[in-house]
Amino acid sequence: MEVTRSNFKDNLNKVYEAIEESDFLAIDGEFSGISDGPSVSALTNGFDTPEERYQKLKKHSMDFLLFQFGLCTFKYDHTEEKYIMKSFNFYIFPKPFNRSSPDVKFVCQSSSIDFLANQGFDFNKVFRNGIPYLNQEEERQLREQYDEKRSQANGAGSLSYISPNATKCPVTIPEDQKKFIEKVVEQIEDLLKNEENESLELEPCTGLVSEITHLLKKKNLFWPYRIGGVIKKKKLFTWERYIVISKVNEEERKRREQQKQAKEQEELNDAVGFSRVIHAIANSGKLVIGHNMLLDVMHTIHQFYCPLPDVTFFRFNLFSYYFVSRLLDTKLMASTQPFKEIINNTSLAELEKRLKEVPFSSPKVESADGFPSYDTASEQLHEAGYDAYITGLCFISMANFLGSFLSPPKNHVSARSKLIEPFFNKLFLMRVMDIPYLNLEGPDLQPKRDHVLHVTFPKEWKTSDLYQLFSAFGNIQVSWIDDTSAFVSLSKPEQVQIAVNTSRYAESYRIQTYAEYVEKKHEDKRA
Amino acid sequence: MEVTRSNFKDNLNKVYEAIEESDFLAIDGEFSGISDGPSVSALTNGFDTPEERYQKLKKHSMDFLLFQFGLCTFKYDHTEEKYIMKSFNFYIFPKPFNRSSPDVKFVCQSSSIDFLANQGFDFNKVFRNGIPYLNQEEERQLREQYDEKRSQANGAGSLSYISPNATKCPVTIPEDQKKFIEKVVEQIEDLLKNEENESLELEPCTGLVSEITHLLKKKNLFWPYRIGGVIKKKKLFTWERYIVISKVNEEERKRREQQKQAKEQEELNDAVGFSRVIHAIANSGKLVIGHNMLLDVMHTIHQFYCPLPDVTFFRFNLFSYYFVSRLLDTKLMASTQPFKEIINNTSLAELEKRLKEVPFSSPKVESADGFPSYDTASEQLHEAGYDAYITGLCFISMANFLGSFLSPPKNHVSARSKLIEPFFNKLFLMRVMDIPYLNLEGPDLQPKRDHVLHVTFPKEWKTSDLYQLFSAFGNIQVSWIDDTSAFVSLSKPEQVQIAVNTSRYAESYRIQTYAEYVEKKHEDKRA
């Protein structure tokens, strides 16, 4: 189901309900770009540590917009032995909701935009009709603004003598106008005393509403009255504005105030917008499935909670602060035992195809009443809702496969099964050679890397120069860092020291061991 | 007329013709945003110098994308005494045309996007079907790439023994493959000697095409043959690739090469894309009209020529290098004598309305055959093509008005008339108090500003604090620079020194004269 600004409010409860009743959720995001700096392959160096990868993505990927969010909820029907799914495809856009709200700037990467355009992505839906959102800080500020306005209206705040619409001009009211205002206040006091009159039409005046309001407030005379309802009357060449003041009784005042508060709350909710869906997912405690989901998770935290924390990846564990739910990355799962050996290609489309064949089997999944169904035969890849759906299918097939190792074997393995716990809260690290995942719950794996060299050289060098340099060492592998440095892994760790020693007097290039490189980097950081 | 990637090539000659035959052109651009930093009002400080304004726009506005360009050509029909106009609305997008082409990143500003969305702007047309473009440097690089490829193909370049598709892997061909390759070359030599055979099918081989090519080239045997036409044959489990080599006679070779060159030239033209329209405008020598066109001109240079020059605005005169055509800004014209006194609001929509009334008159303008006409009664403001059209109308009305001062008065003043020359190549500076324009042809105006103070203060200060500070000096005007500084202009220059003296011992704020401020800034720059 497509959800835009137009139908968001009407369907929010449907979304909440789907999350609540589900056994697990699958998510997927589409972004306006991937990297605003290095090429994707330099962004994903084969010897990145999880911390480095996180920092790079934080630095180079967060200025893009997550503008489509797919959510697919799966609920198991035990009697029918099938999953019922509900899929939502949300369009998201930070539409400024008033003059003082944040005016978000986001980057677009032509190649990503072009890629989505070729998939038939509907940019008009995003930009014309995307659901707005606020992060936690913006929500807090907006709430504060409302609170402040309310306490001012209640006379609780200490107001200075400044008109609200002209905070930047000093209010120096000329003597004759002061007289006029005081006369008005007298008239109002008369109105109050006199039971018959219900309203009062002031002499023509312009722009003094706030001054009059202020004076009334000072006299504690504000609330029994409603000022406003400025009437315009056409005069010969111009319009004259009359201020109409009418009595309001206590009950009506209360009713009005409640109405106003309800309206404010609704405005606030509207502004928080799509973030409410994310909060619901995060707080549901459900298992949240994604495919290669590191970027999705980072974007989600960054866009709907707070700027990603600085310095070390460990603080990324602020994640655990916001997310009650646990995460499971199907790309990691498919790259791990016992799947690793029988699955060649873990890209989403290929994985989905592979999992239809023995020894796997396609799960029985139907869409709930009133929800459109997807046809996996005619691919709609790269619509976030569809990708989330496919991701869910992959998870079910793989989870069920794990059941075949039990004795007696089980056909259905639920999202609550112990069998899948080893995969929880580990996010797949793309193209890292020896660290499969970023661990959200504990320290990361620390492979030895004692066969790895860090090499710096002139930027004219090509990979072939590196092959030549190391030609004596047999097979090597090059992982470019930037255009003057790369990691080179040798096949035998014992060659490392030889290479370093040989290089000692070289002028054009420099070789250090991986350990030295790390040590140096830490030193630079401390300095 | 709407022009997208689909119909660009078919209509390019129509565009060229319209420019060529016209008396003047009007242009307008729509951008994905305005400022990626300060608020628009801080970006446009009332006491910016033209150089400062230029630098600020360069710094804060150039990362946005000019994604719609309106061009409206006007040609005067003397017998019918009316203008014939042709309006084009171009959608523009930097679609990467191959793997090595630039992957442009551009910024979007939510408020600008939302604004355009509300006007019904079609983002899908931009992103799915925008016309690509290259700047001068990108065009040069691409041309070089083609030249290089061609000279390599002609055997002119000195090739190293590297296959083109694997520049990053060293080519160490195993001995047995070397033998194979040499055998192939022998076979080819036989083919050449033997008049009967026309082609030769090699034994199954993979990925050796470039090695074979290379060897043939080394033996100067390349051109009489056509290598390629790899045939795939299905074997039991896999495909086998056969390379087919066939003779090519000299004539056919030439024909093929010409075809290839023509194709390359077309590819290059396609890649240069919309820039060709800009080049045509710039080189036409016509008068180019815009409304408040500084940003349009800067974006045009930046996007279709080269990054804007650094340091001083004077080098902005590189403009004169690219543009043969002259510019005229209708907002400047409307803000200058004799229009200034009779035109209150110079925003495009208001100006257009005003110029329909006495003492002005609506010009007679019709759209050319086959071109859709715009209806100024039902506004379509903020479609670039329409805005360009309206801008043209405004120019005509104002130019004709100048004719009323002649004796005898003239109803029609052409774009070549001396009367409008004073407005040439001066770009309106928005919200600058005392310098109306940035002069593209000479030094800028240097108003005295001896009544202006530069004030720094704690960021808690509001405008009211400044009013209070200067309360002794009567009317003042505040122009915020950032949240700890502002220009304050006093009504009387002689008060300036008093204010500076009084402030000498102040702790929370600092006051200096405008002259001191400028001097200090220059010093800082020199340091």
Ligand SMILES: Nc1nc2c(ncn2[C@@H]2O[C@H](COP(=O)(O)OP(=O)(O)O)[C@@H](O)[C@H]2O)c(=O)[nH]1
């Ligand atoms: N000096 C040099 N740098 C390279 C070379 N190849 C790659 N790099 C650097 O490594 C980065 C990643 O390159 P690569 O992995 O080939 O990705 P690609 O540029 O997207 O094809 C590039 O952006 C360069 O900075 C090379 O041959 N020479």
Ligand SMILES: Nc1nc2c(ncn2[C@@H]2O[C@H](COP(=O)(O)OP(=O)(O)O)[C@@H](O)[C@H]2O)c(=O)[nH]1
């Ligand atoms: N400290 C302080 N700075 C201000 C105030 N008003 C404006 N500024 C600064 O001046 C810049 C331009 O403000 P303004 O001209 O009011 O434009 P706006 O912020 O778009 O309404 C702001 O971004 C602030 O940095 C103020 O009352 N106090």
